[in-house]
Amino acid sequence: MPITIKPRTKSTELSKLETLARRLPARHPSAPRINDDLAQTRAGYHGEQSIEYYLHTAPASAHLLHDLRLKGPHNYFQLDLLIITASTLHIIEIKNIAGTIHYDPRTGQATRTLAGQTERIRNPLHQIKRQHAALSHWLSARAHPQLPIHTTVIFTNPDTILDTNCPAEFHQSEQLPELFQHYDPDTVPHTELSRDLAQSHKPLNRNLLEKYKIDRHALTRGVYCAHCESRLMQRQRYLWRCPSCAHTSRTAHHTALNEYALLFGNTITNKQAREFLNIRSRTTARTLLRSMRLVHNGKQSNRVYYLK
Ligand SMILES: [Zn+2]
Known part of the structure; x- marks a missing residue:
């Protein structure tokens, strides 16, 4: 071997x-x-x-x-x-x-x-x-x-x-x-x-939105259900719930934010997180980002979180 x-x-x-x-x-x-x-x-x-x-x-x-x-x-x-x-x-x-x-x-x-x-x-x-x-x-x-x-x-x-x-x-x-x-x-x-x-290996890491000339707003936002894959989940108190199969998850946003990092790079603000995860509440977004124990920089609305 x-x-x-x-x-x-x-x-x-x-x-x-x-x-x-x-x-x-x-x-x-x-x-x-x-x-x-x-x-x-x-x-x-x-x-x-x-x-x-x-x-x-x-x-x-x-x-x-x-x-x-x-x-x-x-x-x-x-x-x-x-x-x-x-x-x-x-x-x-x-x-x-x-x-x-x-x-x-x-x-x-x-x-x-x-x-x-x-x-x-x-x-x-x-x-x-x-x-x-x-x-x-x-x-x-x-x-x-x-x-x-x-x-x-x-x-x-x-x-x-x-x-x-x-x-x-x-x-x-x-x-x-x-x-x-x-x-x-x-x-x-x-x-x-x-x-x-x-x-000396340098991994290929390019912005595919630039490569294919895709406007970021053309992409579907939201958190996908891990069970039925193609359906978006809704945020309910403390949970994500799939309206289609009723699957619930506390951590479904982890996958979505990982996808965010792949598409847009590894920094995210509260506003960007709300937009991408399709949630309205600033507090919920902060709770979700904080729960992931991400390194962050800056104060209040200028705070930037570093996705892994
Ligand atoms: Zn589902």
């Missing part, structure tokens, strides 16, 4: 997309694009989770770093999985794409055919070449030893077919154990390098 230096976690970007998709009315012009991006991000995450089983077959000495995002010379670059051994670095780009993957070596175009429809996809070969160059630059900029870097694209969907023109770098999940056999299992990699990589 290899050593996980940086584990895979659900990305903030995915949580943000989920929140946005839930709170944006279906009729909003940006809704289809957001739903597409959400489906793609989710598929990517599931694809990464699905190779877990095969990673057990890597040598016990290998180091695994999942979802690394590092600053390159011009912009950030992202690696789905980096496997470090004593003698090599192995970049694994993970693709969860259903259908038949075609590749034209002459034009460098990659397409996928699914249910009779062919569409162009981003060329994964270009992608791993860029990652290779960026990682190599990163290593030399930080004075790390220049180990040979290998690159592989893993297609995780069990129904995916790779056509015979696909480059040698394209593989399917079940071929991973075979690839791991080329590793040197006996020597231990440099912990220093793995640690520096993990510590």
Whole structure:
């Protein structure tokens, strides 16, 4: 069992997309694009989770770093999985794409055919070449030893077919154990390098309302019922109550405020909390925010609370 230096976690970007998709009315012009991006991000995450089983077959000495995002010379670059051994670095780009993957070596175009429809996809070969160059630059900029870097694209969907023109770098999940056999299992990699990589990770944290040009007032406000998911709860004395299923909760606003933080950032005022939670009383808002023991700053109406 290899050593996980940086584990895979659900990305903030995915949580943000989920929140946005839930709170944006279906009729909003940006809704289809957001739903597409959400489906793609989710598929990517599931694809990464699905190779877990095969990673057990890597040598016990290998180091695994999942979802690394590092600053390159011009912009950030992202690696789905980096496997470090004593003698090599192995970049694994993970693709969860259903259908038949075609590749034209002459034009460098990659397409996928699914249910009779062919569409162009981003060329994964270009992608791993860029990652290779960026990682190599990163290593030399930080004075790390220049180990040979290998690159592989893993297609995780069990129904995916790779056509015979696909480059040698394209593989399917079940071929991973075979690839791991080329590793040197006996020597231990440099912990220093793995640690520096993990510590240099810069998570993607962007404002999706700006990205999709969505006015904050277009979003549904209120506290969702944890039971029936799509219904908003009403504030009654000391409780949230769902008018639909009668579920009650004392803490349902925690989830809502977490969603607020994902959409608007981690500071909130009493007024903003009232607006977002759909409550009228200033006192109730203060009680709810205080009960969460949030760090705060300022006095009276200028008070700002810091959401975690
Ligand atoms: Zn309910």
